[in-house]
Amino acid sequence: MQFDYIIIGAGSAGNVLATRLTEDPNTTVLLLEAGGPDYRFDFRTQMPAALAYPLQGKRYNWAYETEPEPYMNNRRMECGRGKGLGGSSLINGMCYIRGNAMDLDNWAKEPGLEHWSYLDCLPYYRKAETRDIGPNDYHGGDGPVSVTTPKPGNNPLFEAMVEAGVQAGYPRTDDLNGYQQEGFGPMDRTVTPQGRRASTARGYLDQARGRPNLTIRTHALTDHIIFAGKRAVGVEWLEGESTIPSKATANKEVLLCAGAIASPQILQRSGVGNPELLRQFDIPVVHDLPGVGENLQDHLEMYLQYECKEPVSLYPALQWWNQPKIGAEWAVRRHRHRRQQPVRSGRFYPQPRRVRLAEHSVPLPAGGD
Structure with a gap:
């Protein structure tokens, strides 16, 4: 299979890219999602008041756990990430909060980011x-x-x-x-005017599902990105219960949109990361980039009872x-x-x-x- 673009991950970023790119009828896009469809009759992902339900189990949630945190009495912390069309927008708290203007303006002071100011x-x-x-x-x-x-x-x-x-x-x-x-x-x-969760699958992907130049594969777990030298040229993945990898090539770009945890995992499996770690798993090094898979910071959720x-x-x-x-x-x-x-x-x-x-x-x- 051959496409202009291959997008890994149908979440908050991947669905936007798939929808925008396929507005050009001459551009072909393959969208790979490890989870399943966003079942519109499942109240767990559609009813805003039921937001705790999709976090339970692993149908819609990767349900990651951290390594023991040394500054938190070695506890393992839950780290939910969405699985399915919509990604984490399928299971999040639906808060709509933009980045702070001062943060964006500070970004714009950095070389190459001049056009990232708030305005x-x-x-x-x-x-x-x-x-x-x-x-x-x-x-x-x-x-x-x-x-x-x-x-x-x-x-x-x-x-x-x-x-x-x-x-x-x-x-x-x-x-x-x-x-x-x-x-x-x-x-x-x-949230929609009809009281349903407004995920990116509903907001963006619904516009593009019927386009002949968009191919969507669900239950498609990306194994690794294929490189020619240091250029990404394709993807291999496992679909459904199959143990035989599927493969597609990209004429233009492979766009990695699998989230803050899965994206570095895929890069490491593809040979991009810390060489010492990759060699432990017999992964050929494509690009020596030690920062991959490191330095993640996330906010805490704390409870005060009254x-x-x-x-x-x-x-x-x-x-x-x-x-x-x-x-x-x-x-x-x-x-x-x-x-x-x-x-x-x-x-x-x-x-x-x-x-x-x-x-x-x-x-x-x-x-x-």
């Missing part, structure tokens, strides 16, 4: 989204990703969190992606006798169930040495109200 990126942020309350100078109105804003009737816990920040002396902001990001305020979410004075938490939604009713109401009146999404407020505030901290509130129940 350079803003048109593309706007182009990507359709905001439910309409476009403005900071938001788009006809993009592929549906973005919803919190509506009146928000959970009082979120409103209390924002008000607590204001009482502590921090500013209030009505739009964490707008003119003033710093402060406490409501958080936009990638007792509610009133029955205002999401605890009733976790009771099994309430779940069928909630699911049925979502199926019939999805737009009303956007209110049940756990992540609703966030905050950005400055720290010394130009660090900008970002947090969000998830009032998950740990017991009865």
Whole structure:
């Protein structure tokens, strides 16, 4: 098989690339995804309030674990990554938060990154989204990703969190992606007007599925990238239960979009990485690049438990006798169930040495109200 481009990984990056590249009918693209389709009738990936369910098991989640962390009492930390069309946008918390403008402007000071300033990126942020309350100078109105804003009737816990920040002396902001990001305020979410998760499979790939110049292979686990010298020219993968590798060549480029963990794994299996590590596994060295597979940094999720004075938490939604009713109401009146999404407020505030901290509130129940 021969294509102009081969994309490894149908996630948040791969689906965008596949959709954009195949807008040219003369360009052929092969999109490889190790997971399965994004089953539209599976509430676990489609119902925003059910966001904890796809993280359970390994149908939609690679469920990685870290090595023992020496500064965390040698604990192994869970590290979920999405598996299936949509990638991690199929299982994430649906928070829609852009990069901080100061970070982007600092990038633009580096040689070769001059066009990565906030003002350079803003048109593309706007182009990507359709905001439910309409476009403005900071938001788009006809993009592929549906973005919803919190509506009146928000959970009082979120409103209390924002008000607590204001009482502590921090500013209030009505739009964490707008003119003033710093402060406490409501958080936009990638949810459709019909109350479904707006993954990149729904937002981008749905536009391209029927194009004759796009070939999608699911359950296709990439083994390695084929190199001619130091140029990537193809991919070998295992499809389904087969033990016989499939192979395709790329006339132009191989685009590696398998995520922060799987991408360096694939590079290492292909001979790109630290030579000492590669030789331990008898992998021929294509390119000596020790940084591959190292230096990963990720944020922590921490839990603080408080007792509610009133029955205002999401605890009733976790009771099994309430779940069928909630699911049925979502199926019939999805737009009303956007209110049940756990992540609703966030905050950005400055720290010394130009660090900008970002947090969000998830009032998950740990017991009865």
